[in-house]
Amino acid sequence: MSLSQSEYNIKSTLEKREIAPSKTLWDNIQLELEKEQKPKKSYLWYKVASAAAVLCIVFLIYRGLTGTRAITEQFVIQSQPAEITPMKIETQTILNPIAVQIPEVKEPKTISTKQNRIKTKVEVAETVNQNDIAQNEMNTILETQPKEIISEAITAEEQNVLLTQEVNALLEIAMKNTTDTEQKKALLRLEASLLLAEAEDDILFEKPKGFEDKIWEAIVANFNDIKNNIIPN
Amino acid sequence: MKVLNLHSELDKLIKKAQKQDRVAQYRLYEMYSSKMLSVCRYYIKDLQHAEDVLQKGFCKAFLNLKAYEFKGSFEGWLRRLIVRQSIDFLRQKKSILIPTDSFDSFPIADNPMDEVKDTTHIQEAIDNLPDGYKTVFCLYVLEDYKHKDIAQLLNIDVGTSKSQLYKARKMLKDILLNNQKKTMP
Structure with missing residues (x-):
């Protein structure tokens, strides 16, 4: 079917026609466009946020599933410093079981030095898993400490002898009471380091008394004078 | 030359409108809104409803302007969109109730419209x-x-x-x- 002449006329007449829309129509279009575009942005934002939340949840679930494995690994890591710490203390304290004297140059010369040394020994003993007997012995040593300090402050030789005896006793107790091979090894290493310290002491012992030693002796002498004056009162 | 310039200007305007440039969109609206309202008016008797359809049609056109690939005239593309929008309006109104009677051939009716120009x-x-x-x-x-x-x-x-x-x-x-x-x- 084709168009008749009349239909062509209608078409051409109507094609020329223009109807002006109302003035507010553009404002309405603009408002609708802004409305349509805003939700899209927020929708995108929601998408991103939800994706991030899902990722977080997945990560947490993954961590939860592998959590037990992570804890065991942490235990392994924590056990390492426990093995190393006694060795550090060994080298710093340089305790000699046989040596007659320990060089005072390496340690601060205060009245509480002895007490500190013993405390460090207690820590060493604790780290090698000492049993209750050893703990009790250490407690008794600590309780009797003030008296020893007073008496040992008089002579350095006596002080060092006592120290070495205590250390030897502690080591023996630790050796007896420990069953763990690793701990035994640690104790053996401690003994070895003590032997080294002994050798060092032998060298240092031959040195002449320095200015610091003289000061220390003076302090001890003064302390004894004060003590003698106070105790009778 | 003038026709070419007009074409290139129109293309620039459309490209700007595609990027949601309101000024360009307004210029396109100014160019085609009167013609498109006339098209809407073919199908929709009520002018207010025709304007509503035109508004929706223009919004749809501006939001989907990237679909226009500069093949064929922009006016034709916009016109087809407006026609579809008008038909959708009639469908929503459920006013298009077309009977399913079918005829293979129909004679051309004699039209008394030859003289009609109004x-x-x-x-x-x-x-x-x-x-x-x-x-x-x-x-x-x-x-x-x-x-x-x-x-x-x-x-x-x-x-x-x-x-x-x-x-x-x-x-x-x-x-x-x-x-x-x-x-x-």
């Missing part, structure tokens, strides 16, 4: 057609759609489209004859 009278006559007839008539006569395209667009058979056109033409003829009689002294 758009108001023509539009009034078209407005008096039922929406189904009117839609097929406007698509075929005014928009140059083929029966196949009309059938696809309105989801009807090709035969139904033909029958609707025949009936529309016949009815329009009667309406115009009656109008002529009324105006005759």
Whole structure:
């Protein structure tokens, strides 16, 4: 079917026609466009946020599933410093079981030095898993400490002898009471380091008394004078 | 040369409008809104409703302007969009009730419209057609759609489209004859 002449006329007449829309129509279009575009942005934002939340949840679930494995690994890591710490203390304290004297140059010369040394020994003993007997012995040593300090402050030789005896006793107790091979090894290493310290002491012992030693002796002498004056009162 | 310049200017304007440039969009609106409202008016009797359809049509056009690939005229692209929007409006109103009667061939109805040149009278006559007839008539006569395209667009058979056109033409003829009689002294 084709168009008749009349239909062509209608078409051409109507094609020329223009109807002006109302003035507010553009404002309405603009408002609708802004409305349509805003939700899209927020929708995108929601998408991103939800994706991030899902990722977080997945990560947490993954961590939860592998959590037990992570804890065991942490235990392994924590056990390492426990093995190393006694060795550090060994080298710093340089305790000699046989040596007659320990060089005072390496340690601060205060009245509480002895007490500190013993405390460090207690820590060493604790780290090698000492049993209750050893703990009790250490407690008794600590309780009797003030008296020893007073008496040992008089002579350095006596002080060092006592120290070495205590250390030897502690080591023996630790050796007896420990069953763990690793701990035994640690104790053996401690003994070895003590032997080294002994050798060092032998060298240092031959040195002449320095200015610091003289000061220390003076302090001890003064302390004894004060003590003698106070105790009778 | 002037035609080429106009084309390139229009393309620039469309490209800007594609980037949601409001000024460019407004310029396009100014250029085509009157023509497009006339198109809406073919299908929708009420001018207010026609404006609503035009508003939705322009919004849709600006939001989907990237779909225009600069193949064919922009006016044609916009016009097709507005026509579809008008048909959607009639569908929502459920006013397109096309009977499924099918005819393979229809004679061309004699039209008393040869002398008709007044758009108001023509539009009034078209407005008096039922929406189904009117839609097929406007698509075929005014928009140059083929029966196949009309059938696809309105989801009807090709035969139904033909029958609707025949009936529309016949009815329009009667309406115009009656109008002529009324105006005759």
